[in-house]
Amino acid sequence: MSCAIEVNDLTKFYGRPETGVLAVDHISFEVRRGEIFGFLGPNGAGKSTTQRMLTTLLEPTEGHIVINGHNLAHDAYPVKRQMGLVPEESNVYAELTAWDNLMFTAKLYRMPRSERTDRAQALLETFGLWEKRKVKVANFSKGMRRRLSIAMAIIHKPSLLFLDEPTPGLDAQSARTIQNLVRQLNAEGTTIFLTTHQIEEANQLCDRVAIINHGQIAAIDTPEQLKRTFRRVQSVEVSMEPHGQPLPDIQAELPEATSIVRQGDKWRLYTKDPALLLPQVMEYAHSHKLRVVSLSTLGPSLEDVFLEITGRQIGTVHHQTPATVSQQQNAKQTVAADET
Amino acid sequence: MKPDRWLPRLQDELAQAWAVAVKDVKVYYLQPGMIMFGFMMPFFMFFSFSVRREMAAELGVARLLALTTFFTAAAAGPFIIPLERRLGTYDRLLAAPMSLLTLLLGKAAVGAFFAIVVSAIALVIGVAVLGVAIARPWLLAVGILLGSFSFSTLGLIFGSIPTRNPGDVQMPSTLLRWGLLFISGVFIPLPEMIPAARIVAYLSPLTYAQDLMNHAVPGVGLLNPWLDIGVLLLTGILFLLPSLKMHRRSRKLGY
Ligand SMILES: Nc1ncnc2c1ncn2[C@@H]1O[C@H](COP(=O)(O)OP(=O)(O)OP(=O)(O)O)[C@@H](O)[C@H]1O
């Protein structure tokens, strides 16, 4: 029994048959004991829905979940004792102090008194909250609340910890603190199921990553393997003046570009190797008497990676939201770090 | 199962229900919604419908106690559970290793606890200020306990409606509470009702709580006090069933 989690054909359909949403669509995967398993996908991919099913909060429409050898559908009690849960929103009691929040959770898990006070003190110290233990959580910052909610999730020493997007909305320092805590917990033997929409975070933390979109898993692999895919869908974004001109023969003159998409006054050129594409772009601009006003290399967005993996035509996404831009920037750093 | 298997589990579940109740009391006693609908409401109702009439102080206290158990106990569930769902703290309770029944009993205990405290305050006012003598103190204690329990589990039914918005629940639960209040023998004593109204009154658990208070404080009720006790106990347990069912439904809907 080496698997912490085995999932088979897991499906969740919300609402009525005609109008409902198929949030999770027959997914199957395994999480090995002792690994950090990343669940990577864009907004609305079905990550939280999956995590809520794995943590007994939501009843699947179809499929089986076996955790530590127990089928969740009819044997959830022993599983509940062994798992810790950090949800998307820090669900701490604002009216209670940090200490009382921890004590309450410890009592829910029936920890003996001396053990729970020792453990709470140790956790508050590790999480940098010991000085604030008597402060009502209503006065805590977002990062402090998040740390407290993680402390509450692990006070009973779960063998399996679920984290739903633990770092968005935190500053870089707080995010790093939490990532280090996750690593440390894992080093101490906790299996970790980490939901995220940041490629960077998945790369840095996870042993294996599942990529999910529209309720389906596109790939499960090590970050190293996935990065090869990521690299195939890098892109160069270029803006040339005068704007709005048709660019004749652009596809033919830029052989390194695998796909070309117009986005507003910019062009997005997908490529496997930006280093080869960049001179071609400059050459093209020169020969057509265009002025390059901006040029940047971007890592892949999750959407791009997903399309690449599922073998669909890339570049079908024509609009960009600020969220995807920041993901791309994250990804760019990753790729850069990888290259050095 | 052998006792050495289920006994520790039972102890665990009781301790967990207790932990939930104590936590809720700490978290919610100062919340405006709870103070308004739970603690002030029975007094408002009492003074707006009773004070003008000529009435013996004993009857007045019996009525006030029925109102405090009823309103305070029934206010907790519909306020606390949707709020916890919205803040996500309910997931913490649902994911904990305890049964749904344990969770609901913990939640029922919160409403009952608030109702007992508010009733105790009303009782102290009645005895100390109005000089009311209690005919049967034991019956009074049992009445307050059982009434609080039964009306608290009644409130849980509304709290269990699958929603994250306390506002969605407030409306139906207030309607039901007011409805019950006016069909029960609280403002019009049972013997003075026309027979059709009395039949309707017998459908409401509040009627039996009021009758029990009448036995306990002035010492004259219409029904057999054992019947009152039996009905309150039974409804208190039966009211848990729809809550269990709706909680299971929430788990399908994703609330
Ligand atoms: N309780 C619900 N009822 C109906 N639809 C829901 C419910 N919860 C989620 N959904 C829908 O299911 C889909 C998947 O949602 P989910 O929250 O699992 O996505 P996610 O991957 O966690 O996204 P995010 O990154 O935004 O957290 C979305 O289309 C969402 O609107």
Ligand SMILES: [Mg+2]
């Ligand atoms: Mg989510």
